[in-house]
Amino acid sequence: MRLSKMFKNAPTVNISGLCFDSRKIKPGDMYFCLPGLTFDGHDFIDQAVDSGALAVVHSREIPEKKEGAIYIKVDDVNEAMNQVARIFYCRPSDKMKMFGVTGTNGKSTITNIIRHFQEPETPCGYIGTIAISYGNTNLAPSLTTPDTLLLQKTLKDMVDGGMKACALEVSSHGLALGRVDGVDFDAAVFTNLTYDHLDFHGTMENYFEAKSKLFKERVRSEGVSILNKDDETFNQLSSASKARVISYSIKQEADYRATNIKLLEDHMEFDLSVKGKKYRVVSNLLGEFNIYNLLAAFAACAETGSDIEELIEKAKAIPQIAGRLEQIKEGQDFNIIVDFAHTPDGIEKIMEFGQSIASENGRLIAVFGSAGKRDKAKRPVFGEIADKYCSNIFLTEDDPRDEDPKEIAEEIKKGIHKATTVFIEDRYEAIRQAIETAKKGDTVLILGKGDEPFMYHEEGRVPWKGDNTVAKECVLRLLEEKKLGPSPTRKLI
Numbered sequence: 001m002r003l004s005k006m007f008k009n010a011p012t013v014n015i016s017g018l019c020f021d022s023r024k025i026k027p028g029d030m031y032f033c034l035p036g037l038t039f040d041g042h043d044f045i046d047q048a049v050d051s052g053a054l055a056v057v058h059s060r061e062i063p064e065k066k067e068g069a070i071y072i073k074v075d076d077v078n079e080a081m082n083q084v085a086r087i088f089y090c091r092p093s094d095k096m097k098m099f100g101v102t103g104t105n106g107k108s109t110i111t112n113i114i115r116h117f118q119e120p121e122t123p124c125g126y127i128g129t130i131a132i133s134y135g136n137t138n139l140a141p142s143l144t145t146p147d148t149l150l151l152q153k154t155l156k157d158m159v160d161g162g163m164k165a166c167a168l169e170v171s172s173h174g175l176a177l178g179r180v181d182g183v184d185f186d187a188a189v190f191t192n193l194t195y196d197h198l199d200f201h202g203t204m205e206n207y208f209e210a211k212s213k214l215f216k217e218r219v220r221s222e223g224v225s226i227l228n229k230d231d232e233t234f235n236q237l238s239s240a241s242k243a244r245v246i247s248y249s250i251k252q253e254a255d256y257r258a259t260n261i262k263l264l265e266d267h268m269e270f271d272l273s274v275k276g277k278k279y280r281v282v283s284n285l286l287g288e289f290n291i292y293n294l295l296a297a298f299a300a301c302a303e304t305g306s307d308i309e310e311l312i313e314k315a316k317a318i319p320q321i322a323g324r325l326e327q328i329k330e331g332q333d334f335n336i337i338v339d340f341a342h343t344p345d346g347i348e349k350i351m352e353f354g355q356s357i358a359s360e361n362g363r364l365i366a367v368f369g370s371a372g373k374r375d376k377a378k379r380p381v382f383g384e385i386a387d388k389y390c391s392n393i394f395l396t397e398d399d400p401r402d403e404d405p406k407e408i409a410e411e412i413k414k415g416i417h418k419a420t421t422v423f424i425e426d427r428y429e430a431i432r433q434a435i436e437t438a439k440k441g442d443t444v445l446i447l448g449k450g451d452e453p454f455m456y457h458e459e460g461r462v463p464w465k466g467d468n469t470v471a472k473e474c475v476l477r478l479l480e481e482k483k484l485g486p487s488p489t490r491k492l493i
Contacts (some may be wrong), residue, residue, distance in 0.1 A: 027052030040434030086182035092155035097165040103191025111167035113297035145174025188219035194345035223269040248295035267416035317421030323450020335443040340450030371400030383415025399456040
């Protein structure tokens with residue numbers, strides 16, 4: 001694309017790509033000098049130009065400009081990059097129905113339900129923590145909300161691949177860092193606001209302010225904001241939204257309300273009241289928190305043109321969302337649940353659910369840790385919550401980065417006073433021993449990673465099978481050993 005189409009009064013040279021990492025520059029690219037938390041892109045201009053950058057977008061004064069590139073000075077490089085990426089990739093979000101979902105918990109579940117509800121009539125892509133997925137394309141995730149350039153390129157690829165809609169997880173980091181500033185949403189969904197990410201935002205007020213940007217700035221004025229009326233942020237978000245507001249609730253009157261709820265071991269039922277009509281909903285989803293997720297998805301889809309009765313029919317059989325309240329059933333006589341829960345609120349809700357499905361004398365056994373180089377204040381809180389529900393706790397690594405997993409576990413232990421607790425650094429071994437400890441009627445909760453195929457260690461991102469895969473392997477191994485008899489080398493705790 002010609003540079004003159006992206007910047008007024010710029011030369012008519014052709015730009016072949018966009019990049020903000022000087023190490024990945026290709027000849028003909030435009031290089032954006034982004035200021036970062038550790039490095040400043042302005043310090044690598046020479047390297048970018050030597051690699052073939054044809055244009056350099058910068059905000060600082062450059063005393064000595066290296067020949068071979070066109071220099072464009074702007075007030076805000078990140079803002080310029082958002083707008084340029086939108087133009088370069090032909091405004092892809094304008095060509096699809098865009099669903100954005102933000103909040104502390106539930107983003108992955110709601111976006112995947114929305115995708116299920118849209119298809120096959122409206123081919124729908126998904127971008128989030130689990131994957132980048134559309135049509136027959138399934139790619140590994142990068143960040144919950146990808147950087148601006150990857151996001152716009154992915155949306156363009158979706159349009160080219162025939163997608164008519166996209167469900168996007170919108171993280172607080174993504175909003176605060178402007179990653180979705182080039183996207184306009186037809187429906188913006190808010191799940192809830194609970195304690196998380198204060199290592200980045202500093203305060204709950206800043207965390208909320210980042211989330212609220214989706215409703216203040218990014219939802220189309222003719223679009224719709226879908227808000228949880230049972231969350232204490234409702235009134236504030238409702239007043240701030242530039243689009244019309246639709247509410248959902250379990251506890252009070254709302255545009256979409258669930259009543260007469262039955263939470264059963266293998267499904268849920270409730271009455272859905274919407275626009276003066278009442279419908280009976282039966283779904284294979286489990287747990288009260290998934291009623292909220294289902295209500296949000298109903299509202300987002302129905303308020304953007306879908307037929308509510310067709311949505312209710314589709315709700316009967318929602319595909320298992322990998323690593324989200326995923327029940328591992330391989331013939332064992334106890335429950336195994338894998339979930340991505342990594343916040344105090346998320347962990348407590350999963351433990352409440354685990355307790356509800358355990359047999360009368362069944363124990364709750366948990367495997368979890370806490371991420372390194374992240375909010376340390378929540379570690380003892382994790383311990384307190386687990387101690388309230390669990391008889392046995394296996395503490396282990398969970399994206400330790402350059403922190404010592406044992407030291408992280410010691411901080412979690414500060415909140416544990418009753419439960420039998422052991423630390424096993426190797427996550428695979430911790431999961432194996434937790435499963436081998438379980439007896440008939442017990443429930444094993446494996447929390448924090450879900451289906452993520454990687455783990456962050458000191459040396460960077462390393463492969464990990466995913467908690468769901470590991471759990472299946474371990475229970476199948478246990479069942480096989482029971483058939484053959486115990487191995488003399490097998491160790492139980």
